[in-house]
Amino acid sequence: MVNPNSNDEVTRGIDAALEPLRFAEGPQIACMTLAEGPFGVETQADVEAVTLPLARLMRETNDTDAFVIACYSDPGLHVCREATARPVFGIAECGVLTALSRGERFGVLAIKDRSIPRHLRYLRQMGLMDRLAGERALGLSVAETASGASTLERMTEVGTALRDTDGANTIVMGCAGMAAHRARLEERLGIPVIDPTQSAVAMALGAVALAP
Amino acid sequence: MVNPNSNDEVTRGIDAALEPLRFAEGPQIACMTLAEGPFGVETQADVEAVTLPLARLMRETNDTDAFVIACYSDPGLHVCREATARPVFGIAECGVLTALSRGERFGVLAIKDRSIPRHLRYLRQMGLMDRLAGERALGLSVAETASGASTLERMTEVGTALRDTDGANTIVMGCAGMAAHRARLEERLGIPVIDPTQSAVAMALGAVALAP
Amino acid sequence: MVNPNSNDEVTRGIDAALEPLRFAEGPQIACMTLAEGPFGVETQADVEAVTLPLARLMRETNDTDAFVIACYSDPGLHVCREATARPVFGIAECGVLTALSRGERFGVLAIKDRSIPRHLRYLRQMGLMDRLAGERALGLSVAETASGASTLERMTEVGTALRDTDGANTIVMGCAGMAAHRARLEERLGIPVIDPTQSAVAMALGAVALAP
Amino acid sequence: MVNPNSNDEVTRGIDAALEPLRFAEGPQIACMTLAEGPFGVETQADVEAVTLPLARLMRETNDTDAFVIACYSDPGLHVCREATARPVFGIAECGVLTALSRGERFGVLAIKDRSIPRHLRYLRQMGLMDRLAGERALGLSVAETASGASTLERMTEVGTALRDTDGANTIVMGCAGMAAHRARLEERLGIPVIDPTQSAVAMALGAVALAP
């Protein structure tokens, strides 16, 4: 799992969130920070800045059976797939696919409003709009989302709107750094809440375990 | 994992195919045959015959954290989800979702022509038609598919048409009983070949491991 | 016409609503109650409980030229079509198709909120989402809907929201038991209101009259 | 029923095809030829030439409960609906809607290749593309289609391609003048063949009978 932003704290948070997927004798799950990455991936320029470093990393990494790009914009997914014959997973794609296996329509919790057009564009690209209930933003920074005391309150409020106004039966957290809130948010909303990094690593785990 | 047909040999084949997903200290994966099921699920009547027995089974099973219905028509998926609060996965849904994480467009290898309209109807229901390259049938019985000597030849031939004529970048095997051929077919075609039962169990594994 | 729930009063209501379609020397229209059905079809389990009884009924009925399943979930439609060579109509499908012949976009009046995801799933399956304006629930029981004094008030209120907020140009009543309110609701809303059972029987009438 | 072309022989053919829908004490079904119409509606200019005459006819006709426009391009459908408060049906719309009630995917038998883009454009307008298997042309003139001795042979050939190559489970005859071949073509192909004028009049019959 590669965190394309250079914020090690986010990487450590993800690493902790993946603990339940580490099984004795199962595939090893290693988390790394992309040194070249910006501190946060918030703009399209941030997205573009990491595509080639990610591809290079994957081309040069020979002891890994599958890769996960841990940013909800799936930066560089296609160039990485071109760079290596091994499977590469993006957390946005896997988060949405996993949500589709858990409920009729999904809602997305974005961090900022300005990400929503980018996310919608990407959902259209994936051909996965038909079961979108809606996407709404928290209006917080990535840093606040990870650590802020009132983040869970805000997530509950926005998640409730996704569920009750938009008709979502499941929620995708639209950021790699929200995992710490997943279980409590799910409990409050009463519908499945998907952490996309966990989903992507779980799918990668399956791909690795099942490879010939 | 429940095999809704009553053919124990199919269940044993699935059980063997899931071996790579059994990790020390990981979730246990148990396979059972639905006693009430028909010998094969080939018609819509076969599908309907197993929906309520599956729901009853899930309602009455309290020591299981997630269920997988191992038939490519996902019989009873929604009634089972109503019957239990725990996650229920269908192999057709999970097979297609997994294929979407591995390539641009997917092809489906059906066993018989008459299943194709049913599968297309279900793909429309799931809102997952946009990346379908095509579906083609082997023209074999379920029994022949599982064991026939020439099955791999026929799968290669039809898979090649899906890849080269229809433009599929990944193949979903549209039956629970084809797992034994997966690795060799993937090798021959040079594109990912997805066994949907393996995919569904991998997704269930993630859901169980990540539950609060 | 088969009412898959075992509530004879609903069957009698439908029977009365079909009176205008009985013509001298025209096809006979008979209404029956499915003895094995639940008292109301409200859950997915209720839906599944009637699929095989309906198929058996149709397979064993030889003096009927076409069948109509009078429940807005179209339970068993495809297994019934497999069971008989004669045409089988579902009232949800026919109600929506008829609405499409009467206005630009249609709204659906559901009885309960929990039916809406099931209905949306089915609309997607039929490929008929493109002209859906919206679906809204009355929040009443089937029994209240059929007989309650204030039902028409509530239907008018919800129908008005479908028309004015969602942009519906025609309304489909999403239940077999609402026929008694159709004419008055249409008068109040000023746009076509479709009773799906009447629509399905009218389409069946055409199919029977026009068969070779 | 108004035939927008001025070919009385086509009108008489339609009139005969509607005989089974005339019931004692049922709604009367009258067929008329639009005097202002071209001899055949083959081009977009022919379509436009009849829209206002049709609207005028409907605005000035007070003793009719519903109208059917009997041309597979549904010329003037929306201006006619604006001109009268009574229901107006187009045969293309009703033919496709009826086909959707009879099979999973429909094929369309056009008369000429050049009509196909116009028909596809109209299917998109109606939001009814999702279940289209394909459209293929006979390559005959309207006159040949109605009367030519070898027409049935050609229809069988093209219908077989729609069924076997394109995967159609039902066929819509894309012209008002093909009714005489319907029953025999259905018998040869073994799947429902829909005459759209009959379908539209059947739907109109339902609308009239069920009006308050």
Place this chain on the structure above:
Amino acid sequence: MVNPNSNDEVTRGIDAALEPLRFAEGPQIACMTLAEGPFGVETQADVEAVTLPLARLMRETNDTDAFVIACYSDPGLHVCREATARPVFGIAECGVLTALSRGERFGVLAIKDRSIPRHLRYLRQMGLMDRLAGERALGLSVAETASGASTLERMTEVGTALRDTDGANTIVMGCAGMAAHRARLEERLGIPVIDPTQSAVAMALGAVALAP
């Protein structure tokens, strides 16, 4: 450029709005009023009234390299394309296409509510619904829109709702007579505002300049 309504003031307004597209030695841009047109095109009957006069005009005009129909319903577009081998552009089509080159999702400013179903039907026909954010009406007459003092206020108000409530990133003015407000509305809203007549003439200019 043909204004299909017979209001010369609208034609003069369009003519002025096209001034920036007149280049020395560039293609000449001439604006004319369709003498046979109604004073405003507000109903479907108005649309139909101008289709054949437009086609005749184009068939009989030999000194023009491309045509633009300046009414947001694109009346007669397809019959005109049949009538001449030279390119014919409709302003609704070109306005939406141009909007798609300027932002993620577009909103449409209609003049009256009753035009919205017609516009949606046409967007579906063009296959261009996927990036529609929404359409909202000013509730003004064509005359008020062109000249009314408070029109810009009302356009700003409705444009703001399209931007903030519906998520539009660009606005298409859904009428040929709004050009005078374009620049100020764009300034107020801070997102591109498209005058469709200007867009269509710009596309026509390209087609003419680039013709062999």
Place this chain on the structure above:
Amino acid sequence: MVNPNSNDEVTRGIDAALEPLRFAEGPQIACMTLAEGPFGVETQADVEAVTLPLARLMRETNDTDAFVIACYSDPGLHVCREATARPVFGIAECGVLTALSRGERFGVLAIKDRSIPRHLRYLRQMGLMDRLAGERALGLSVAETASGASTLERMTEVGTALRDTDGANTIVMGCAGMAAHRARLEERLGIPVIDPTQSAVAMALGAVALAP
């Protein structure tokens, strides 16, 4: 106009193809080669390599009113739009949009098979799949396409398949370097052939001329 590959000959070819859009007193059209670009943009890595250089170029260029990215993958389109407030056009987007203004369904002439999945993904992203007739590859290199003697033969052959087998009514040339063949190909095929770079510059010309 920026050619993101560093092949000056391609830039000169584009420059010549834009001659007809240069009007006395009209906007100036300047063509430049991106120095940092690869010699050809053929892979996803080539695409990613030019996104940030293009964005930097646009951010630092202050004397330009609009930009065109002249590569049929529209590399960096969204990051460039973020980098400058002035309009940025991609030739793939503009080529398809222009094709939609000229015919019912479009076909795309790709250079190589491996580009087709990338193009389809992008068409889905733009929400512009509904009128795609098909895409077929020439199987030539970019260099051969620009200069090869037999290129026109091959383009005619593939264009004929798009027109006659796939039903395309217009053709988009899926590469910036095919302009020299446009007029002759259009003459041979008898349907509009769109050079996307010309289309994009024409749309940019409109945007510049019409800016406030």
